[in-house]
Amino acid sequence: MAGDNERIKLALELLGTGLYPVIEQEMKAVYQDSWIDRAKESFRNSPLTSQPEGDAIRWDAHSTLLILWDHWNSVFRNRFTPLERSFVGELREYRNRWAHQSQINTDDTLRILDTAARLLSAAGARKEAQQLQKERDQLLYQILQYQEQVIVDSPDNRRERLRDAIVFLVCGIVIDLGIFFSYGTGGLAILFAIFVTAVFVFLAYQRWVTPDKPSYGAHECTNCGKIIYGESCPYCSETTVNT
Known part of the structure; x- marks a missing residue:
């Protein structure tokens, strides 16, 4: 390194x-x-x-x-x-x-x-x-x-994100089909279907481009010694802001 x-x-x-x-x-x-x-x-x-x-x-x-x-x-x-x-x-x-x-x-x-x-x-x-x-x-x-x-760039992580993105798209398609079967192809039904499609396409895109990051779990901050649960320490950040 x-x-x-x-x-x-x-x-x-x-x-x-x-x-x-x-x-x-x-x-x-x-x-x-x-x-x-x-x-x-x-x-x-x-x-x-x-x-x-x-x-x-x-x-x-x-x-x-x-x-x-x-x-x-x-x-x-x-x-x-x-x-x-x-x-x-x-x-x-x-x-x-x-x-x-x-x-x-x-x-x-x-x-x-x-x-x-x-x-x-x-x-x-x-x-x-x-x-x-x-x-x-x-x-x-x-x-x-x-x-x-x-971990983020590993093939397993990519396959998992692709799988979840496909699931979102399939759910959107199924809901759209349910809308058309239930309410026909009128104007309101089409608008609702477009809205549902946009939402699930957005969710699928976000899932694909946003990789899972490892969970840090509870650990001790190397600076202040307090127990934290994320990457950054809120106690140290709070001290910096106050000073």
Whole structure:
């Protein structure tokens, strides 16, 4: 799906900026003034990094995730849970695939956005987490729209609409015949038959051109958390109007 690569790039950028503060805080607490040197030790065993010389560190997604993983037991295990450690491992794998231009599909992109948002939220980077949550929800909406269009364009859906349109036309013809048999072919009967024909032709046309859309059912709004029954949330719309 178009835009997946841009979303992954954004997620990696936000991981770098969002995780750096907690890494600096926790590494300083354990290693004091030597935390930079201890952090750079992680890069010596990694063939997938090109860090600058000296004390500087390029704080990108690779650096932050690698340091989190490499210093987990000594620094970060008291700050994060084992679940967050699994997030780090998963994101490292996806980052390496992306760096090597391996194929990452839309489902993987959705997973990356969600996992990165959860990790950032656990790290206290709420601004970055909310931005990725918004991207995740937008991508999920695009996926649902695509799946909906597939259902609408399916042969079964078309056959069902054609069947219903034919039923409307047949009903109109039967009613017209009943009018003529009951009231003859006088002027009023003809006008009434024309009216009935127009109504059922309109219904048949509307049925053919208006495909059935999947029912959303009761679900939770990803924005406000309230239970809604349609595609759009009336509570969020009401809040927007009031503001």
